Amino acid sequence: MNQETGIRDFERYSDEILKKYKVPGFAIGLAEDGQLCYGKGFGYRDSEAKSPLSADTVFGVGSITKAITATAILQLQEKKMLTVNDCVNKYLPExxxxxxxxxxxxxxHHFLTHTSGLPPLATLIGAIKRSMEKDPKLGGDQQQENPLDAIQAIDTYAEVMDFIAKAEFTLLGEPGTEFSYSNDAYALLGAIIERVSGKPYEQYVQENxxxxxxxxxxxxxxxTLNGYEDIAILYDMREQDxxxxxFRSNNxxxxxxxxxxxxxxxxxxxxxxFTxxxxxxxxxxxxxxxxxxxVELMTTPHIKCSHGSYYGYGLVIIPDFFGYKLIHHGGDIKGVTAQMNILPELNLTGISLANLAGAPSSKLLFSAFSSLHLNKTIDASHLNVEVVDLDLESLKEFEGTFISGDGMINKFYVENGRxxxxxxxMxxxxxxxxxxxxFLLTIREMDSTIRFLRNKDKKIHRVEFVLRQIPKVDEGK
Known part of the structure; x- marks a missing residue:
């Protein structure tokens, strides 16, 4: 398949997927040796005004920010102002x-690799509370009970630490032994950057x-963008009837x-x-x-985070992506779905950005890499797994409700033998x-895996899902 046919097929596939997920706007760019080799905007940065997208349209990038934060920490280590092996309490005694x-x-190091033992907590919800309260409402939203009322606003690093100190939770294990994605850890890396550099986190990142x-x-x-106007409008999704x-939700x-x-x-x-x-x-x-x-430290697979994937410093590493090492990270927050990929052996990098949470940005960037540069089918999966048979009694063992401290509720049940x-x-x-x-599952067109974890009595007590360890709740209470 020649490049022109490959691009045409990819763009047709992208159009279908973006229409399926009702994505208002999506931008993608791939570079070889640092030079843009493919770029495309789908849809609009502002659907109502029909404003087009470009490679210079500003979107949020969500948790890809963690790679920026890790970069800042390693710069400070190079300047001998800290080391990644320093205890957090050296800089944050409180x-x-x-x-x-x-x-x-x-x-x-534990904070950078999400191995501190901190479970998912509601800290982020408190930190964005003031913004969430300004969100435009849709339909009957105004009449619904507001869950934010029960959560305190968190505005400072001191309040983040106070919230964690007063929260009731059990650490997942000794530091360094258990992986579970922690926004709290990365927030506090920002506090460390601020205290060590003597500058606000944002200023340090901007200048360095x-x-x-x-x-x-x-x-x-x-x-801070000085009147720059090419900014994507944010959109949100609700289920009604x-x-x-x-709907437009540009807050x-x-x-x-x-x-x-x-x-x-x-x-x-x-x-x-940045890539x-x-x-x-x-x-x-x-x-x-x-x-x-x-860079070697950032891209070292320090700990396994899911089937075939490992976490470095602010980056996920897949050692075998169709025979190559892939370095990547995603981001997902209100009005944002982002994906960043790097294939160093092929000098290939890529970014995809959408202005709707839950958009299949990751799938489309992975598809662009595999179909346009690795001669794979457009829907190929790098996961090399085989499905096995489990009897009904064995499947029933995985049933239950698992709730994270940040409010994610997952109910597993068996129906028709599956x-x-x-x-x-969703x-x-x-x-x-x-x-x-x-288990293998597909989320937003992407194949993914989950793993159930057992306690010392061989009973399932947590599930490892979307990079987080989520505890099982006693449904009898």
Whole structure:
């Protein structure tokens, strides 16, 4: 298949998928050796005004921000202002958890790799509370009980630490032993950057990463973009009378105390510059942002985070993506779905950005890589797993409700001899067993895996899902 046919097929596939998910606007860009080799805008940055998208349209990038935060930490290590093996308490002596001894053992490395032992907590909800309260309502939303009323607003790093200190939870394990994605850990890395550098996190990143890399249309607040107008309008989704309604909801969420975890705004072109740091051993063009040794630390598979995937520092590593090492990260928050991919062996990088949460940005960027550059079918999956048979009695063992501290509710049930999961706001998903308490499922067109975890009595007590360890609840209570 020649390149022209491949692009045509990819764009037809993208149109179908974006229409299926009712995505207002989607931008994608791929670069080879740092030069844009494919770029396309689908839909609009403003559907009502029919304003087109470009590679310079500003979107949120969500948790891809974590790679920026990890970069800042490693810069400070290069300047000998900290080391990743330092204990968090060295810089944040007020940081405490219900297990104070384990809290004292937590290091910057543990925070970078999500292995501190912190479970998912409601901290992020408190941090974005003031923004969420300004959200436009749709239909009967005004009459519904507001769950935000029960959550305190969190505006500062001190309040993040106070919230964690007073929360009732059990750490997942000794620091370094258990992976569970933690926005709280990355928020507090922002606090460490601030205390060590003597500058606000946002200012440090602007001066030491964004500006030197030439990322001139990037920042943490739209007001810092100096009147720049090519900004994607945010859209949201609600279900009404069994139908998904997409509506304009241009109130960007902000969380001053947690910007280091996921609140950068950027463009396809700017983020492709950032990917050069990873692809090009720390350099964007002739400008060095990180040392090659620091990039190696970022992209080392420090701990397994899902089937075939490992976490580095602010990055996920897939050692075998159709025979190549893929480095990537995604982002998903209100009005934002983002994906960043780097294939260093092929000098290939890519970014995809959408202005609707839950859009299949990851699938489309993965498809672009595999179909346009690796000669794979457009819907090919890199996961090399085989489905196995489980009898009804064995499947029943996985039934139950699992609720995370940040409010994610997953109900697993068996129907017609198959295990399913019900998640609020999504159609129920069928799971296929692949052995060792693991299952294969498809979310937003992407194949993924989950793993059930057992306690010392061999009873299932947690599920590892969407990179988080989520506890099973006693439904008899």
């Amino acid at each position: 940081f405490k958890t219900p297990n104070e001894e384990q809290a004292k053992q937590m290091t910057i 990463i964004l500006e030197p890399a030439g990322m001139h249309n990037s920042g943490f607040q739209y007001k 069994g139908e998904e309604i997409i 960007p969420w902000d969380a001053p105390a947690m910007r280091a975890a996921g609140f950068l705004k950027s463009t396809v072109n700017d983020m492709l510059k 050069e740091i990873i692809r090009n051993a720390g350099k964007v063009g002739r400008t060095r942002i990180l040392s090659p040794e620091s 295990l399913h999961v019900a998640i609020a706001g 159609p129920d998903i069928e799971l296929n067993p692949i052995g060792n308490d693991q």
